[in-house]
Amino acid sequence: xxxxxxxxxxxxxxFGAGVKAFWEGLSSGVCAIRPITxxxxxxxxxxxxxxxxxxIAGSARRSRADRLALAAAREALDxxxxxxxxxxxxxxxxxxxxxxxxxxxxxxxxxMRGSTEPVPRPLASSFPSAHADVIGGTLGLTGPRETVVTAxxxxxxxxxxxxxxxxxxxxxxxxxxxxxxxxRICFMGFNAxxxxxxxxxxxxxxxxxxxxxxxxxxxxxxxxxxxxxxRGARVYAELVGYGMTGDAFHVTSPHPEGEGMARAMRIALQxxxxxxxxxxYANAHGTATPQNDRIxxxxxxxxxxxxxxxxxxxxxxxxxxxxxxxxxxxVATVLAVGSELVxxxxxxxTPDPEIPFDCVPRVAREATVEFAISNSFGFGGQNVTLLxxxxx
Amino acid sequence: MGQxxxxxxxxxxxxxxxxxxxxxxxxxxxRRLSRICQLTVAAGRRALAxxxxxxxxxxxxxxxxxxxDMVSTISFVDGYLGRGPGGLSALLFPHTVMNTMAxxxxxxxSAKGLSLTLSALTVAGELxxxxxxxxxxxxxxxxxxxxxxxxxxxxxxxALREAGAAPELRAAGAGFVVLETxxxxxxxxxxxxxxxxxxxxxxxxxxxxxxxxTASSRAIAAALTEAGASAAEVGRVxxxxxxxxxxxxxxxxxxDAALAPHRLTHRSLSVPxxxxxxxxxxxxxxxxxxGGDKLALVHAVARGGNQVAILVRGPDGPDS
Numbered sequence: 001x002x003x004x005x006x007x008x009x010x011x012x013x014x015f016g017a018g019v020k021a022f023w024e025g026l027s028s029g030v031c032a033i034r035p036i037t038x039x040x041x042x043x044x045x046x047x048x049x050x051x052x053x054x055x056i057a058g059s060a061r062r063s064r065a066d067r068l069a070l071a072a073a074r075e076a077l078d079x080x081x082x083x084x085x086x087x088x089x090x091x092x093x094x095x096x097x098x099x100x101x102x103x104x105x106x107x108x109x110x111x112m113r114g115s116t117e118p119v120p121r122p123l124a125s126s127f128p129s130a131h132a133d134v135i136g137g138t139l140g141l142t143g144p145r146e147t148v149v150t151a152x153x154x155x156x157x158x159x160x161x162x163x164x165x166x167x168x169x170x171x172x173x174x175x176x177x178x179x180x181x182x183x184r185i186c187f188m189g190f191n192a193x194x195x196x197x198x199x200x201x202x203x204x205x206x207x208x209x210x211x212x213x214x215x216x217x218x219x220x221x222x223x224x225x226x227x228x229x230x231r232g233a234r235v236y237a238e239l240v241g242y243g244m245t246g247d248a249f250h251v252t253s254p255h256p257e258g259e260g261m262a263r264a265m266r267i268a269l270q271x272x273x274x275x276x277x278x279x280x281y282a283n284a285h286g287t288a289t290p291q292n293d294r295i296x297x298x299x300x301x302x303x304x305x306x307x308x309x310x311x312x313x314x315x316x317x318x319x320x321x322x323x324x325x326x327x328x329x330x331v332a333t334v335l336a337v338g339s340e341l342v343x344x345x346x347x348x349x350t351p352d353p354e355i356p357f358d359c360v361p362r363v364a365r366e367a368t369v370e371f372a373i374s375n376s377f378g379f380g381g382q383n384v385t386l387l388x389x390x391x392x
Numbered sequence: 393m394g395q396x397x398x399x400x401x402x403x404x405x406x407x408x409x410x411x412x413x414x415x416x417x418x419x420x421x422x423r424r425l426s427r428i429c430q431l432t433v434a435a436g437r438r439a440l441a442x443x444x445x446x447x448x449x450x451x452x453x454x455x456x457x458x459x460x461d462m463v464s465t466i467s468f469v470d471g472y473l474g475r476g477p478g479g480l481s482a483l484l485f486p487h488t489v490m491n492t493m494a495x496x497x498x499x500x501x502s503a504k505g506l507s508l509t510l511s512a513l514t515v516a517g518e519l520x521x522x523x524x525x526x527x528x529x530x531x532x533x534x535x536x537x538x539x540x541x542x543x544x545x546x547x548x549x550x551a552l553r554e555a556g557a558a559p560e561l562r563a564a565g566a567g568f569v570v571l572e573t574x575x576x577x578x579x580x581x582x583x584x585x586x587x588x589x590x591x592x593x594x595x596x597x598x599x600x601x602x603x604x605x606t607a608s609s610r611a612i613a614a615a616l617t618e619a620g621a622s623a624a625e626v627g628r629v630x631x632x633x634x635x636x637x638x639x640x641x642x643x644x645x646x647x648d649a650a651l652a653p654h655r656l657t658h659r660s661l662s663v664p665x666x667x668x669x670x671x672x673x674x675x676x677x678x679x680x681x682x683g684g685d686k687l688a689l690v691h692a693v694a695r696g697g698n699q700v701a702i703l704v705r706g707p708d709g710p711d712s
Contacts, residue, residue, distance in 0.1 A: 043476055043477045044477055092595075096511070097489055097490070105469065107551075108469065108473075108547075109473065112470070112473045113473075118554060119551045119554035119555040120555070123551055123552075123555045124552055124555045124556070124557050124601055125600060125601075127458070127459065127511060127513075128490065128511045129458075129511045129512045129513055129516075130600065132512075132698075133513075133600040133601075133696040133697070133698070134600055136595050136697070137597075137598065137599050137600055137696065137697070140597075141595070142594065142595040142596070142597055142610075142697070143594060143595065144592075144593050144594055144595070145512075145593070145594075145595040145697070145698050146510055146512070146519065146523075146593070147510065147511045147512060148508055148509065148510060148511075149460070149489065149490040149491045149509040149510075149511050150491055150507070150508060150509065151489045151491050151495075157508065161508075161523075164526075164527070164530065164532070168526070168530055170526075170592075170614075184469075184472075185465065185468065185469060185485075185488050188468075188472055188477070188480050188485075189468070189480070189482075189485035189488060190485075191477065191480070192477075192480035192481065192482040192485055193482045193485060194482075244506045244507075244508075245504060245505065245506070246453070246495075246498045246503060246504050246505065246506070246507040247504070248449075248498045248499050248501075248502050248503055248504045249499065250499070251486045251492070251495055251496065251499070252486050260504065263504075378489075378491070379486050379489055379491065379492075379495065380486075380489075380491050380492065380494065380495025380496075380498070380499075380507070381495065381498070381499075382491060382495070382507060
């Protein structure tokens with residue numbers, strides 16, 4: 001693929017609003033997973049998640065997820081210096097799963113318990129595609145507009161799709177990212193699958209018990225590198241390769257040998273013409289379920305060799321933010337290569353001997369990394385690997 | 393210029409299709425799949441059979457949908473509301489994610505390539521086909537099942553009506569076309585139904601859920617540019633009309649302005665059966681089958697401004 005420049009970042013995370021708060025939280029190894037306040041957790045074993053703290057900016061008539069998305073999208077566009085004139089042709093691609101379901105669930109709950117209140121108008125915006133329309137309409141982006149749903153890899157897929165549009169010359173600039181607010185369906189569903197740890201998740205730990213869920217939004221601005229240089233834009237990193245594969249194996253379980261995961265990583269490397277040995281860091285999908293971490297590690301070992309690179313899971317601090325995860329972790333990866341600091345895996349006390357990598361336990365590590373990958377995997381065997389190169 | 397994109401197969405099923413079950417592997421598969429996933433898998437297998445294409449690892453799947461599997465989602469939620477945490481079904485939960493149709497189809501046909509679910513109001517199926525055509529043209533994908541699926545859940549439809557959404561004629565169904573590189577299709581001796589000559593998607597300025605005030609269509613212009621064609625070369629138009637009067641008027645204005653001074657008859661396959669995202673595949677295949685020396689425009693525009701334009705050439709077109 002043709003490399004594309006990352007020139008703007010925007011984040012609303014469980015550390016609060018803004019890229020600065022996000023990076024300070026990650027690099028200090030703080031865990032933002034706490035008791036849930038947004039939804040009723042009575043009767044469930046797990047009662048924690050990584051919520052975005054405090055009030056979310058924006059009109060209360062918009063869904064929480066729309067407000068998260070708008071705030072992150074605005075920050076990214078402002079950071080990149082994309083002005084009104086540039087926005088007319090700009091693409092917006094959003095990875096989303098839950099949409100405005102938090103509000104729709106609340107209405108349905110009330111209605112099922114006898115309420116006769118009319119359907120609030122914002123309920124028409126409860127589908128995932130609403131975010132792209134809100135962002136595009138509010139921020140004046142009238143290029144290609146897409147909402148991609150590849151489950152927990154949606155946020156990463158959005159960047160890959162945006163890179164294609166920029167690389168193919170369809171658009172000069174694209175805004176891409178992911179968003180999900182906490183929803184009852186997500187919380188209850190992972191509880192039903194018994195995949196949630198009652199304590200904050202411990203990726204790659206021998207005693208890990210499952211994942212923690214979270215919420216947030218992240219967007220990045222991608223553009224042609226020559227265009228970025230010409231306008232004097234700050235380039236954080238380049239997205240130089242990606243791989244998107246399907247397991248075609250099972251709706252909820254990854255392929256037991258990580259075949260699709262490894263293929264996604266190899267395709268990303270091949271597309272960029274980068275040797276596996278050149279990659280210094282992997283921001284892992286790292287959900288902390290016993291099965292996922294083991295299989296992802298196996299796939300990485302197949303591609304990079306044992307101990308071939310530093311690996312960490314930022315989900316240990318911000319939980320699994322679903323459709324936002326792929327973008328939040330891409331931003332973490334971009335910042336890691338740019339600042340020469342690899343964020344840690346929090347709560348990692350006893351490394352699992354089956355994970356043959358240095359998983360950067362608890363404390364961030366200074367490291368000069370030329371190339372780094374970000375892995376995201378989702379239900380349905382939807383594997384996405386993004387490959388970033390440090391800016392020259 | 394890139395690769396030429398051939399249409400080599402089509403499969404469309406809906407609630408009235410009598411033989412959906414015959415396209416499912418066995419009773420066990422039928423039991424595991426929700427109704428919309430059954431329809432999607434059946435449409436996918438039917439399209440591949442029509443194309444004479446064996447399932448293979450590199451096959452991509454792109455599914456457009458407005459609503460996903462809301463019927464299963466509501467059942468999942470109501471399990472909790474009825475019986476508390478003990479009423480939650482781990483089997484239903486994956487269906488609450490919109491990629492469930494793409495995932496089950498990819499599994500059913502062993503497609504291990506790129507798999508995307510695109511969610512959009514009104515234009516989802518057309519968008520998936522346009523994305524797939526773009527990926528093939530750029531050389532990123534060799535062959536793809538592209539189309540869509542929808543199943544309007546009664547609760548969702550009534551809530552949308554209560555919330556003031558426009559009345560629209562909807563149906564449950566799924567449909568795919570098989571797209572592949574022209575050279576690849578010829579090499580394997582495939583019957584070529586037609587060609588995607590150009591495809592583009594853009595947003596027309598409009599507030600969410602509203603129609604816009606402009607009739608300027610950059611999507612149609614971009615599709616014509618990609619096809620290397622002029623507006624005069626378009627001879628037929630298939631639209632997304634399905635009973636939302638103001639949106640239909642806007643679509644007519646967008647298309648007429650883009651093709652001016654030619655005013656062509658608009659036809660929508662959503663009327664009278666009801667629209668679902670799989671009908672995009674039906675429109676593309678029908679446009680190809682009607683042939684002729686003119687291009688057909690398959691067009692869709694949604695409230696909120698999302699717009700897709702696909703230019704289809706029949707098998708007997710000038711360059712085929």
